[in-house]
Each structure stands twice: as C-alpha cells, then as structure tokens.
Amino acid sequence: xxxxxxxxxxxxxxxxxxxxxxxxxxxxxxxxxxxxxxxxxxxxxxxxxxxxxxxxxxxxxxxxxxxxxxxxxxxxxxxxxxxxxxxxxxxxxxxxxxxxxxxxxxxxxxxxxxxxxxxxxxxxxxxxxxxxxxxxxxxxxxxxxxxxxxxxxxxxxxxxxxxxxxxxxxxxxxxxxxxxxxxxxxxxxxxxxxxxxxxxxxxxxxxxxxxxxxxxxxxxxxxxxxxxxxxxxxxxxxxxxxxxxxxxxxxxxxxxxxxxxxxxxxxxxxxxxxxxxxxxxxxxxxxxxxxxxxxxxxxxxxxxxxxxxxxxxxxxxxxxxxxxxxxxxxxxxxxxxxxxxxxxxxxxxxxxxxxxxxxxxxxxxxxxxxxxxxxxxxxxxxxxxxxxxxxxxxxxxxxx
Numbered sequence: 001x002x003x004x005x006x007x008x009x010x011x012x013x014x015x016x017x018x019x020x021x022x023x024x025x026x027x028x029x030x031x032x033x034x035x036x037x038x039x040x041x042x043x044x045x046x047x048x049x050x051x052x053x054x055x056x057x058x059x060x061x062x063x064x065x066x067x068x069x070x071x072x073x074x075x076x077x078x079x080x081x082x083x084x085x086x087x088x089x090x091x092x093x094x095x096x097x098x099x100x101x102x103x104x105x106x107x108x109x110x111x112x113x114x115x116x117x118x119x120x121x122x123x124x125x126x127x128x129x130x131x132x133x134x135x136x137x138x139x140x141x142x143x144x145x146x147x148x149x150x151x152x153x154x155x156x157x158x159x160x161x162x163x164x165x166x167x168x169x170x171x172x173x174x175x176x177x178x179x180x181x182x183x184x185x186x187x188x189x190x191x192x193x194x195x196x197x198x199x200x201x202x203x204x205x206x207x208x209x210x211x212x213x214x215x216x217x218x219x220x221x222x223x224x225x226x227x228x229x230x231x232x233x234x235x236x237x238x239x240x241x242x243x244x245x246x247x248x249x250x251x252x253x254x255x256x257x258x259x260x261x262x263x264x265x266x267x268x269x270x271x272x273x274x275x276x277x278x279x280x281x282x283x284x285x286x287x288x289x290x291x292x293x294x295x296x297x298x299x300x301x302x303x304x305x306x307x308x309x310x311x312x313x314x315x316x317x318x319x320x321x322x323x324x325x326x327x328x329x330x331x332x333x334x335x336x337x338x339x340x341x342x343x344x345x346x347x348x349x350x351x352x353x354x355x356x357x358x359x360x361x362x363x364x365x366x367x368x369x370x371x372x373x374x375x376x377x378x379x380x381x382x383x384x385x386x387x388x389x390x391x392x393x394x395x396x397x398x399x400x
Contacts, residue, residue: 009129009130009131009134010126010129010130010134010138011129011188011190013186013187013188014125014126014129014186014187014188014190015126015129015138015141015142016182016186017081017125017179017182017183017186017187018077018122018123018125018126018142018145018187019122019126019141019142019144019145020145020179020182020183021081021085021118021121021122021125021145021179021183021187022118022119022122022123022142022143022145022146022148023144023145023146023147023148023151023179024085024145024148024175024176024179025084025085025088025115025116025118025122025145025148026115026116026118026145026146026147026148026149027148027149027151027152027172027175028088028092028112028115028148028152028172028176029057029058029061029112029113029115029116029118029148029226030057030148030149030152030153030226030229030230031095031112031152031156031168031169031172032053032054032056032057032105032108032109032112032230033054033057033152033229033230033231033233033234033350034149034152034153034156034157034230034233034248034251035156035157035160035165035168036050036053036054036230036231036233036234037157037233037234037237037244037247038157038160038165038244039053039105039165040053040234042165043101043102043105045102046358047234047238047354047355047357047358048351048354048355048357048358049102049354050234050238050350050354051231051234051350051351051352051353051354051355051357052106052350052351052354053102053105053106053109054230054231054234054350055227055230055346055347055348055349055350055351056105056106056109056110056347057109057110057112057113057115057116057230058113058116058226058227058230058343058344058346058347058350059109059110059113059343059344059347060109060110060111060112060113060114060116061112061113061114061115061116061117061119061339061343061346062113062116062339062340062341062342062343062344062346062347063110063113063340063343064113064114064116064117065116065117065119065120065335065337065339065340065343066120066337066339066340068080068084068117068120068121069117069120069121069124069334069335069337069339072120072121072124072125073124076189077121077122077124077125077128077187077189078125078183078187078188078189080121081118081121081122081125081183081187082180082183082184084114084115084117084118084121085176085179085180085183086180087114088112088114088115088176089173089176090111091108091109091111091112091114091169092169092170092172092173092176093169093170093173094107094108094111095108095166095169096166096167096169096170097166097170099166099169113343116343117339118145119143119335119339119342119343120335120339120340122142122143122145123139123142123143123320123335124335125142125187125189126138126139126141126142127139127142127324127335128189128190128192129190129192132324132325132328133270134270135266135270135320135321135324135325136265136266136267136268136269136270136274136317136318136320136321137263137266137267137270138266139266139317139320139321139324140262140263140264140265140266140267140317140320140321141263141266143262143263143266143316143317143320144259144260144262144263146225146226146229146258146259146262146313146316147255147256147259147260148259149226149229149255149259150252150255150256150259153229153232153233153248153249153251153252153255154248154249154252156168156248157233157244157245157247157248158245158248159171160244161244161245205327205334205337206337208327210326210388211326211327211334211337211338213380213384214319214322214323214326214334214338215337215338215340215341215342216341216377216380217278217319217377217380217381218316218319218338218339218341218342218345219341219342219344219345219373220282220285220315220345220373220374220377221281221285221312221315221316221318221319221342222312222316222319222339222342222343222345222346223341223342223343223344223345223346223347223348223349224285224308224312224345224346224349224370224374225258225309225312225313225316225346226342226343226346227345227346227347227348227349227350227353228254228255228305228308228309228312228349229251229255229258229309230346230350231349231350231353231354232247232250232251232254232255232305233247233248233251234247234354235353235363236250236251238357238363239295239363240298240301242298250302253302253306254302254305254306254308254309255309257306257307257309257310257313258309258310258311258312258313258314258316259313260313261310261311261313261314261317262313262314262316262317263317264314264317265277265281265313265314265315265316265317265318265321266317266318266320266321267317268314268318269317269318269321269322270321274318274319274321274322274325275322275381275385275388277314277318277321278315278318278319278322278381279378279381279382281311281312281314281315281318282315282374282375282377282378282381283378284307284311285308285311285312285315285371285374286371286374286375286378288304288305288307288308288311289308289367289368289370289371289374290368290371291304292304292305292308292367293364293365293367293368293371294364295362295363295364316342319338320335320338323335323338349366349370352366352369352370353366353367356369
C-alpha cells in the first residue's frame with residue numbers, strides 16, 4: 001500500500017529526471033578522483049598532493065551549492081538544472097584539451113564543482129512533488145544519483161587505460177547531453193513551488209541552530225561518502241599495491257553499496273523515524289571505521305569499507321528525511337546549505353587522509369579521526385532528540 005500510494009502521489013518523470021541529472025553530474029564531479037592514480041603518476045604527486053587533487057572538486061561543489069540552491073528556489077529547479085548541465089560542459093572540455101599541469105587541474109576541479117552543486121537542485125526538484133509521508137523515499141531515490149560515483153570508479157580507469165585520461169573527460173559530454181535532453185523534455189517544476197522572495201530571507205536559516213546541526217550531521221554522512229569515493233582508488237593503490245584497474249573495481253564495489261542504499265535510508269526513516277535511524281547508522285559507521293583504521297588484510301578492509309559506504313549512504317537518506325520537516329518552505333536553500341557542508345566534509349576527508357599519511361606514515365590515523373567525528377555526531381543527535389520533538393511539534397514516531 002505504501003508503494004502504491006507513493007507512485008500516485010508525485011510526478012514519476014520528474015523524479016526520474018532528478019535522479020538522472022544527479023547521477024550524471026555526480027559521475028562528472030568525481031572524475032578526477034576516479035582518474036587520480038593516472039593523473040598523480042603523470043604529475044609525480046605525493047600522498048598529500050593526491051589528497052588535495054581529488055578534494056578540489058569537492059570544495060568547488062561545496063562553495064556553489066548554497067547559491068545554486070537559492071537560484072533553484074527563485075527561478076525553478078528545471079531551469080537551474082539545464083543551466084547547470086550546460087555550464088558543466090566547460091570544465092570537461094578544458095580537462096580534455098588543456099589539462100596539462102597540476103595548477104590547471106586545480107582550476108578545472110573547482111569548475112567541476114558546478115556538477116557537484118546539482119544536489120541543491122535535484123532534491124528540491126523531486127521533493128516538492130511529494131507529501132511529507134513520502135519525503136524520505138522521494139529524496140532517497142533522487143539522491144541515489146550519487147551512484148554516478150560507481151560509473152566513474154568502474155569505467156573511467158578502463159577508458160583511461162585505453163585512450164588516456166584526458167579523453168575520458170571528453171567522453172563524459174555524451175551522457176551529459178542525453179540527460180540534459182531528458183530533463184528538458186520530461187521534467188516539470190511542481191505547482192507547489194514557493195514564490196520568489198527577497199534574497200535576504202533565504203539567509204535567515206543560517207541563524208537557525210537546527211540548520212547548523214544538519215550541516216554537521218551531513219558533513220559526516222555525505223562528506224564521508226563522497227570523500228571516500230574520491231580517495232579510495234588512491235588508497236587501494238598506495239596501501240595495498242593493487243593495479244589501477246583493480247583499485248577502480250574495489251572502489252566501485254564499495255561505492256555501489258552506499259549509492260543504492262540511500263533510498264533505503266529514507267524509507268526506513270519514514271517508517272521508524274529519522275533520529276532513531278540516523279543514530280543506529282552513526283554507531284555502525286564508527287564501528288566499521290575503527291576496523292578500517294587498523295588496516296587489516298585486503299579482503300577484510302574491502303568488506304569493512306563496503307559496510308561503511310552502505311551505512312553512509314543510508315545516513316544521507318536519513319538526514320534528508322528530517323530536513324523537509326523542519327524547513328518545508330526553504331527546502332532548496334537548506335538543501336544547498338546542508339549540501340555545502342556535506343561537500344566541505346568531502347573536501348576535508350581526502351586532505352586529512354593524505355596529510356596524516358605523510359605525517360604518520362599510515363592512513364589509519366585519518367580513518368580513526370573520522371570514527372571519532374561519527375561518535376560525536378551520535379552523541380549530539382541523541383542530545384537534541386527530545387528538544388526537536390517538542391520544538392517541531394510533530395508526532396513522536398516521525399522523529400525517534
């Protein structure tokens with residue numbers, strides 16, 4: 001009955017368009033990470049520089065998500081998505097024909113943040129078509145577009161081996177154009193799209209304590225997911241000496257679990273409550289990361305990272321089951337704000353892993369620090385549980 005009601009509640013073509021837009025954009029956003037081993041070899045980079053290389057696109061996405069979320073609220077998600085995909089073609093062309101030095105790749109990486117900012121458009125595009133009781137699943141399906149990381153991790157190294165890493169960026173223009181055509185033809189803005197308001201009203205959410213908490217929670221889940229998705233090829237190659245193709249395969253395997261479990265996290269949150277679900281997920285993530293930090297044998301660490309990414313993906317869905325309940329009229333801006341901090345977390349994680357590797361000679365310290373951050377998120381979340389239930393005046397089962 002739940003799924004039957006869900007199918008009739010919204011606009012499936014737009015939900016599909018939001019997923020495809022996010023999927024291809026996410027694939028493009030993490031291309032530098034997927035090709036990081038190839039690029040690092042050409043530029044002779046150490047661990048810290050590798051971390052910076054794959055982190056720069058994540059910083060670009062973090063910086064652009066809030067303004068693009070505001071634009072989506074003002075002119076509509078569909079128009080913003082089409083403009084965003086058109087602009088994304090620029091760094092792809094630059095990487096294909098002009099990515100001949102590390103400074104240039106840093107600049108290209110920042111511009112690839114346009115693709116990363118798609119999160120602030122795709123989720124409101126889908127969300128506004130669905131009532132509160134279906135928000136978790138709708139946001140989860142649209143957000144499952146982070147499965148684009150699987151495509152990048154699996155196909156990009158193979159293509160780079162055959163035709164060179166520069167050409168891979170050019171090939172990415174093909175799926176980008178196809179998705180742009182689909183969104184133009186089939187996607188629609190919801191009739192419940194709020195009317196434009198003065199720009200200063202969008203920033204009032206920055207003063208909200210709850211908004212800042214959501215930002216921190218998403219730094220842990222989404223930041224962890226996208227940061228690991230970008231850095232794992234380098235990690236597997238450096239730490240375990242696997243080939244570039246095998247590093248991509250292992251990364252794709254780990255990322256796959258998190259990408260497609262995001263809707264599951266939203267669905268479970270709809271049924272059990274976002275706080276209860278997210279609390280369990282943070283606890284599980286911390287345990288998995290402690291195992292990863294010990295740097296066990298390759299089969300064990302692949303299993304632990306697979307579970308880590310699965311739980312992180314579910315956590316992304318759980319966070320955004322809560323956001324529309326608290327900020328229903330500013331969902332575009334809040335998606336941009338929270339997503340910005342998620343991208344910031346993704347930016348910091350590869351840098352931390354690479355820098356701590358240079359200092360301590362091991363990646364274990366970085367994973368241990370990440371586990372501590374998840375424990376802190378768990379404690380904070382449990383601390384605000386009762387306050388949120390009373391403040392939001394919602395049914396207990398929807399939050400705990």
